[in-house]
Each structure stands twice: as C-alpha cells, then as structure tokens.
Amino acid sequence: MRLNLAKLLDRPGESLAFETQADLSDLVFGSCAPADEPVAFKGEIRNTAGVLILNGRLKSTLHCICDRCLKPFEKELDQPVEAVLTTEIQDEEAADAWTFLLDGEEADLDEILDAAFVLNMDSQLLCREDCKGLCSRCGKDLNEGPCGCKKEIDPRLAVLAQLLEK
Numbered sequence: 390m391r392l393n394l395a396k397l398l399d400r401p402g403e404s405l406a407f408e409t410q411a412d413l414s415d416l417v418f419g420s421c422a423p424a425d426e427p428v429a430f431k432g433e434i435r436n437t438a439g440v441l442i443l444n445g446r447l448k449s450t451l452h453c454i455c456d457r458c459l460k461p462f463e464k465e466l467d468q469p470v471e472a473v474l475t476t477e478i479q480d481e482e483a484a485d486a487w488t489f490l491l492d493g494e495e496a497d498l499d500e501i502l503d504a505a506f507v508l509n510m511d512s513q514l515l516c517r518e519d520c521k522g523l524c525s526r527c528g529k530d531l532n533e534g535p536c537g538c539k540k541e542i543d544p545r546l547a548v549l550a551q552l553l554e555k
C-alpha cells in the first residue's frame with residue numbers, strides 16, 4: 390500500500406494513522422515459509438519537529454518448522470516497527486536500514502513492512518529456546534528423553550584404553 394503524506398509534510402505535530410497487510414508466504418526461512426497467514430501492519434506516521442517518524446506493529450501467526458527437531462510449531466508475531474521517512478537522504482552514512490525514502494509525497498508501506506519482517510526474523514527458528522534436537526546418529530527426538538546411542542569416545546582415550554589392556 391502506498392500512503393500519501395502530503396498532509397504531514399511541513400506540518401510539525403500532524404499525524405496520520407495507517408493499516409495494511411501483506412502476503413509474505415513466499416519468504417522462506419530455513420526449512421519453512423512461516424508467514425502463510427497475512428501479516429498485518431498498523432500504526433501511525435507523525436511529523437516530529439519536521440522529521441517523519443513511523444511507529445507501528447507487525448502482527449501475524451507464524452507457522453514454522455524447528456531447525457533442530459523438525460517439529461512444526463506456531464509463533465505469535467507482535468513486533469514493534471520504528472522507521473524514519475525522508476524526502477532525501479542527505480547523509481548516506483547516517484541513513485540505516487530503518488530510514489526510507491519517500492517517493493514524491495508517498496510512502497511505500499509494503500517496502501517498510503517487508504524490510505521490518507525480514508530484519509527482525511530470528512536467524513534460527515526453534516520450537517523452544519532449549520530444544521535438544523534430534524540425535525545425529527539415530528534420529529531420536531532428544532526432547533522426549535535420551536536415546537541409546539553411546540557417546541562419541543575421545544580417540545585419545547581409546548588409545549589409552551588399548552595401552553592399559555596390554
């Protein structure tokens with residue numbers, strides 16, 4: 390969605406509410422495309438002393454697959470978004486990922502939504518922080534208890550054991 394900000398430009402103190410949503414079901418993270426439900430983006434843009442500041446939230450229910458144990462799980466997305474909208478980037482150095490250029494008097498909310506979603510996604514999707522994952526030998530889900538596999542023996546200890554046997 391594109392939002393016309395003519396009302397806000399050069400008018401400190403003015404604000405404009407917005408509400409939109411996007412289909413991000415094509416975005417693949419790890420072994421899943423978690424945003425199979427629409428992602429809602431709601432908030433307002435305010436002219437704060439001449440600077441346009443966007444404050445909003447992304448909301449959705451994500452459907453992920455755990456990177457460690459491969460179990461599907463759901464995760465509520467409720468993420469704050471703060472961005473600066475500007476008509477020109479004067480200082481490339483100072484502009485970061487959260488500074489967006491207006492197209493004339495319009496803000497491209499989809500561009501901001503996409504960037505906020507991707508930048509805030511966890512680098513690893515885990516069903517829970519301390520997921521134990523699967524045993525690399527037998528494939529058992531170690532969250533359900535230990536498997537019968539023997540622990541890897543340090544090869545140096547194996548040599549020592551041989552020496553002791555002699």
Ligand SMILES: [Zn+2]
Nearest residue numbers: 455458516520
């Ligand atoms: Zn897991």
Ligand SMILES: [Zn+2]
Nearest residue numbers: 524527536538
């Ligand atoms: Zn095992």
